[in-house]
Amino acid sequence: MAQGSLKSKTISGVFWSAFQKFGAMAISFVANIVLARMLSPDDFGCIGMLAIFITLSTTFIDGGFGSALIQKKEPTEDDYSTIFYWNMLLSGLLYGILFLASPAIARFYNIPLLSSVLRVEGLVLIINALSIIQNNRLRKQLQFKKLAIIDITSAILSITISITLAANGFGIWALVAQQLLLCSFSTLLLWIFGHWHPRLVFSWTSFKELFNFGFFILLANLVNTFCNNIQGLLIGKVYNSSTMGYYSQGKKLEELSSTSISNVVDRVAYPILAESQNDKPRMVGMLSQFITSLAYLTIPLMLLFILVAKPLIILIYSAKWLPSVHYFQILCIAGIAISLQGINYYAVAAVGKSGRLLLWTLIKRGIGLILVVGGLAAFGMDGLLAGMVITSYTIYIINAALVHKHVGYNLFRQFLDLLPIAIVGICSFLLAFFCGKFIHTGLYTTACIQFGIFAVTYLGLSRLLRLRAFDNFLEIAKNLISRLKKHTPQETA
Numbered sequence: 001m002a003q004g005s006l007k008s009k010t011i012s013g014v015f016w017s018a019f020q021k022f023g024a025m026a027i028s029f030v031a032n033i034v035l036a037r038m039l040s041p042d043d044f045g046c047i048g049m050l051a052i053f054i055t056l057s058t059t060f061i062d063g064g065f066g067s068a069l070i071q072k073k074e075p076t077e078d079d080y081s082t083i084f085y086w087n088m089l090l091s092g093l094l095y096g097i098l099f100l101a102s103p104a105i106a107r108f109y110n111i112p113l114l115s116s117v118l119r120v121e122g123l124v125l126i127i128n129a130l131s132i133i134q135n136n137r138l139r140k141q142l143q144f145k146k147l148a149i150i151d152i153t154s155a156i157l158s159i160t161i162s163i164t165l166a167a168n169g170f171g172i173w174a175l176v177a178q179q180l181l182l183c184s185f186s187t188l189l190l191w192i193f194g195h196w197h198p199r200l201v202f203s204w205t206s207f208k209e210l211f212n213f214g215f216f217i218l219l220a221n222l223v224n225t226f227c228n229n230i231q232g233l234l235i236g237k238v239y240n241s242s243t244m245g246y247y248s249q250g251k252k253l254e255e256l257s258s259t260s261i262s263n264v265v266d267r268v269a270y271p272i273l274a275e276s277q278n279d280k281p282r283m284v285g286m287l288s289q290f291i292t293s294l295a296y297l298t299i300p301l302m303l304l305f306i307l308v309a310k311p312l313i314i315l316i317y318s319a320k321w322l323p324s325v326h327y328f329q330i331l332c333i334a335g336i337a338i339s340l341q342g343i344n345y346y347a348v349a350a351v352g353k354s355g356r357l358l359l360w361t362l363i364k365r366g367i368g369l370i371l372v373v374g375g376l377a378a379f380g381m382d383g384l385l386a387g388m389v390i391t392s393y394t395i396y397i398i399n400a401a402l403v404h405k406h407v408g409y410n411l412f413r414q415f416l417d418l419l420p421i422a423i424v425g426i427c428s429f430l431l432a433f434f435c436g437k438f439i440h441t442g443l444y445t446t447a448c449i450q451f452g453i454f455a456v457t458y459l460g461l462s463r464l465l466r467l468r469a470f471d472n473f474l475e476i477a478k479n480l481i482s483r484l485k486k487h488t489p490q491e492t493a
Contacts, residue, residue, distance in 0.1 A: 023148060024155040025260055031159035032252065035166055035174065036317045041245030043172040048248035049109055049236035050118050052229035057094040057125050059225040060218070061087050061132070069136050069210065078203040079210060084133045085202050091129035098122040109236050113172070121176050124183045131187040134194030140271055146193060154185035216354035220361040227365040227372075227391075231384060234376055243381070249321055250328035253313075257301035258335030265294050266342040273350035284409045287347050288417055289472060291340060295421050296469035298339040300458050302332045303429040307436075307454065308447040315444070330385040334392040340418075341392070344399035353406045364398045367391065420467055428457040 036044070069075050069083065099119050106115035138147050162178035170177070191197075235244045269290050276283045305312065309329045313321055348357055368391030375383030404411040432454040439446045462470035 023152045025256065027152065027155040027159055029256065031163060031178070032249075033316050034163055036249065036321065038163075038166045039171060039174070040242075041249075041321070042241040043175060043245070044248055045236070045241030045243070045245030046111060046114060046117065046172055047121075047175050048232045048244045049111075049241065050105075050114060050121060051248075052226070052233050053098060053105065053118065054121060054124065055225050055229055056222065057091075057098065057122070058128060059221050060094060061090050061125065061129055069133075069140065075140075076206065077199055078201055079206045080133050080137065080196065081198040081201050082203045082206045083210065084198040086207065087129040087132050088126075091125045095122050095125050098125075109241075111241065117172060117176060121179060124179055127180070127183045127187050131190040131194070133198070134190040134196050137196055138190075138194060139267060144268070150186060150189040150193065153189060154182055157185050158182040216358040217349060220354070220358045223358075223361050223365045227368055230369065230372065231388065234373070234384065235381070238376065239381075243323075246321065246323040247327050247381075249317060250313075250324040250331055253316070253324075253328055254302075254305065254331040254335050257298055257305065258332075258339040261298050261301075262294060262339040262342050265290055266346055269343055270346040270350060273347055277351045280408045283347075283350075283407060287343070287403070287407065287409050288414070290343055291414065292417050292421065292469040293472055294339060294343060295418050296462075296467070296473065299336055299421055299425040300428065300454070302335045302339075303425050304451065304454055305329075305332045307429060307432055307450055311443045311447040327381070327385065330382075330389065334385075334389040337392040337396040341396050341399050344396070344403045347407050347409070348399070348402045351406055353402070356402060356406065360398055360402060364391075364395045367394060417468075420465060421469060424458060424461045424465065424467065427461065428454045431457050 069079060099122065102115040102118040102122075105118060106112050135147070138144075158178050158181035161181055162174045165177055166174035231247070232244060235247055269286075273283055273286065276286065306329050309325050309332075310322075313325050313328065317324070345357065368387070371387035371391050372384055373387075375385075375387035377383070379386070400411050400414050403409045403414070432450040435453050436446055436450045439449055441449070459470075
């Protein structure tokens with residue numbers, strides 16, 4: 001692919017992937033605000049307790065073969081059909097296991113209702129498996145515009161119905177319905193507009209070829225998913241559903257700018273980096289630009305969230321969710337590193353080093369598990385959260401070191417690329433924080449003033465120091481404005 005064409009596809013992919021992610025997220029976020037005021041922390045906590053079982057099962061279904069299909073330069077129709085039938089078989093098997101295990105899981109948490117909830121919620125595994133291939137095909141083809149329309153339409157329909165159910169007293173079942181309806185509408189639209197249907201073929205040759213790469217990615221993703229969700233299992237067992245609810249709402253809010261933004265970049269970067277895997281200098285240049293651009297967005301957002309956490313939580317969820325503030329602020333510290341983990345991870349996957357990823361995933365997640373469980377045992381919730389922060393930075397450093405070794409993007413150079421952004425962000429945070437100490441207006445007024453001080457300082461220092469990421473965003477903005485002008489009808493005399 002020509003460099004100009006690749007750059008154009010990258011900008012277009014980032015734009016539509018961002019529109020997809022943040023459009024659906026904005027709709028979901030507004031719905032979450034409404035539902036948080038209608039439902040109790042216990043309702044959200046119960047769903048959070050079950051998240052580890054659903055996400056582990058989902059990862060098991062698509063955790064490796066989806067990545068293998070994207071990493072493979074020219075997958076065949078036999079490849080796609082083979083993995084489709086494998087996904088369907090696996091999803092049915094896993095749902096059966098969850099169905100039978102649900103009473104034991106309910107007894108583990110000592111909440112009988114969870115058995116029925118898990119049996120219904122678990123249906124998302126089978127529904128999602130029906131559309132995984134269609135989704136991966138569109139991603140590989142960089143058809144993010146089509147994916148955006150499908151996701152946003154599905155989000156609007158599912159959330160409208162779930163809010164109606166909550167208003168009519170369905171409680172936790174409104175949250176279950178939201179998940180089922182979201183994947184059902186998405187699957188239906190992907191089948192209609194994805195323009196792909198499976199053939200009646202299952203090729204063991206295709207399966208073995210994709211398995212050789214996908215198996216290691218699958219195991220690595222399973223370990224990552226388990227460790228990312230172990231907190232819910234621990235909090236739900238040691239504390240109660242209310243504490244889990246406060247934690248889960250703080251986590252959702254933190255993910256707005258860490259995981260969500262990084263997911264947008266990762267979705268676009270992975271197929272593009274995989275396409276350039278044989279041209280390491282070019283790959284390093286693109287990777288550097290992806291990482292600095294990502295950091296330029298996530299670092300200030302995380303610091304801003306820490307700064308205005310209390311008024312933000314009260315404004316969004318109401319005062320009954322105040323215990324979430326403390327969790328939210330600590331999670332934002334971890335969020336800075338979390339946002340940079342994925343892009344490094346997928347850069348290594350793009351060059352086919354899935355075995356190395358699995359080995360180091362076991363090492364870094366083992367360390368993280370010890371820190372989180374040990375922190376909880378020694379210091380309670382604060383210890384658990386501190387363990388999460390240390391783990392997030394450890395994982396980022398290990399992933400960046402793997403990129404250094406297998407891609408050629410020097411670890412020290414990556415740190416130097418990020419250092420100016422971090423310094424500008426911290427200076428802006430400190431100035432806004434200390435100015436807030438001398439402002440004695442209302443809670444929201446103070447937060448608005450601090451936000452203004454932070455934003456002006458961050459952008460001003462970026463311009464003054466000529467940060468490369470700042471210049472990149474200016475260039476993207478100019479390109480978007482230029483495209484809009486070209487498509488704007490001109491007034492005739």
